[in-house]
Amino acid sequence: MNTALKVFRKSSFGLLVGLLLMSGGTAVAQDAVEGKKVFEANCTVCHSLEADVVGPALKDVHKRRGDEWLVKFIKNSQELVKSGDKDAVAIFEKFHKVPMPSFASTLSEEDITNVIAYIKEASDAPAEAAADQPATIGTDQQSGMAMVVPAGVAGEEVGFLDLPPVLLFTFALAGAVVLLILMVLVMVFRLFVPMLGDSIYQEEFRNSLAGRMIFLMRGDTTLVTGKATDVIHSHHDFDGIQEYDNDLPPWWKTMFYVSIVFAIGYMLHFHVFQTGALQAEEYEMEMEQAAILAAMTPDDPNAVTDYDVMTDATALENGQKTYVQNCAACHGQNAEGTVGPNLTDEYWLHGGDVNDIFKTVKYGVPAKGMVPWQGKLTKDQILEVSSYILSLQGSNPANAKEPQGEKE
Known part of the structure; x- marks a missing residue:
């Protein structure tokens, strides 16, 4: 009997502990x-x-x-x-x-x-798998054709150290090869020049391209600046200033000749054969591409809206509910302004028209801490809360924040 009682007590204690743990977890x-x-x-x-x-x-x-x-x-x-x-x-x-x-x-x-x-x-909680995102439509800069950019790539900046290891290794290897080539060239130069002895100072060799290159590496810039002469251009004396008959620097003449060749090629390409688009034509092409992309992107922040303020009681009541649930934390229960600005006065940071407010609510001002509400609120909800905010104009709530922005 005693043994049975002990077993019962132990089992009862275990059951009690289990129930307590379960209730604690609940x-x-x-x-x-x-x-x-x-x-x-x-x-x-x-x-x-x-x-x-x-x-x-x-x-x-x-x-x-x-x-x-x-x-x-x-x-x-x-x-x-x-x-x-x-x-x-x-x-x-x-x-x-x-x-x-x-x-x-x-x-x-x-x-x-x-x-x-x-x-x-x-x-x-374990991280949920990210939902598949639709690909973004972009534009190939070379061909002007629409192209599909995988989700998570468009508009995303990737740091150099975040590139794939294979690519980083390739860059490092290329840098090492370039550095090795430069070191070899310097070593060959240091070994080769002394072998020439005094022959490098001969006028014929010094005036050659190889000679001028060698002396350029030794600090003589004649190859770039040209050689100055002491031949006076004329025997006129202009207030003690004499003009010498020196050639233009080689770098300047080279650039001048290149610009002539470029100008001829430019004229043939754009105006004779007309194989290139002029600025006006390029502008028209880019505007057509922008129109296509805008049509594919309904949430274009630059799109012009022409909404009218909603004044019916139901819309304003819905706007008030949306405001209290989402906006009051930063703008105050009566829109008097706390973290965010006062919404009841005549001053606005981003425009006081219903379309300006709609755009500010939809796209936010991340730099100032205003989060974008697109995706969280529907278009109708944003228009309702924008109209509700305008209905508060002149309400003069208690503890109103000082005016910010420009008067509308």
Whole structure:
């Protein structure tokens, strides 16, 4: 009986421990779920897990900073900056001194903890395979024909050290070969010239091309500048200035002859045989190519739009919802301006027409921390939020930021 009781107690204890562990895991998972909601509502405007946006990438940030530091920074980043915290100051300086909004009054301690739990879970999750991206349509500069550029290549700058190892080895080998050739030439020159003895100073050899090349390497620039003579051009004396009858420098005469040959070839190519396109024709061809590419690219940032301001109540209500969810973090709940500018006055940094605002929202101003919203908001949503912003003109909210830009 006692043995059975002991077994029962042990098994009950094990079951209890298992249940506690399971419930703890569920609690952590639930924290991450709630944290994701808070993150998407407040943080996605300025942050991404994988890449720097307005603020730094957040993947594994808990490993670099620690939970306690993160809580303080989320509550009030500027308080940490003013206290001289090295990490906070470094982030503030790196990201163009754009202050992170204070969340001490809008998020509870539990909300912040949940956000950190979500960041931890998302950081530890295996990276998803990148979705296939459509190829970009480009233009061959030589033929002017449209060409397909693989995704991830168009517009992407590749550092020299990021080139394939085979290519880097080829460049290094080519450089070594050139350096070796130069060293051999210098060695041959140093060995060959002394063998000639005093014969290199003979007038006939010195005036030859080989002689002038040798003396050029020894510091005599006659081959380039020509040889000056002391023959006076005329016996007139102009205020003590005498003119000598010297030839033009060889380099100048060579360039002059080359320019004559080039001019003749240019005239035959463009004006006689007409095998080349003149500037006006090239302009027309390039404009045709640009029109084709613009037609293939619906999101052309230079495209002219002629939208009208939306004034119906439904559109403005939708615009308000979009604004509160995506824009209030940087511009304030009443568009009074916090990190971003005040949107209720008559001053605008990028134009105050509805089409100007539409373009600013769609393509953003990355240099100033304004992220592009194309791909995240539809065209209708962008037009609605642009119209809503214009409806706030003259509302004079409390704590409005000082005017920025030009008066419209």
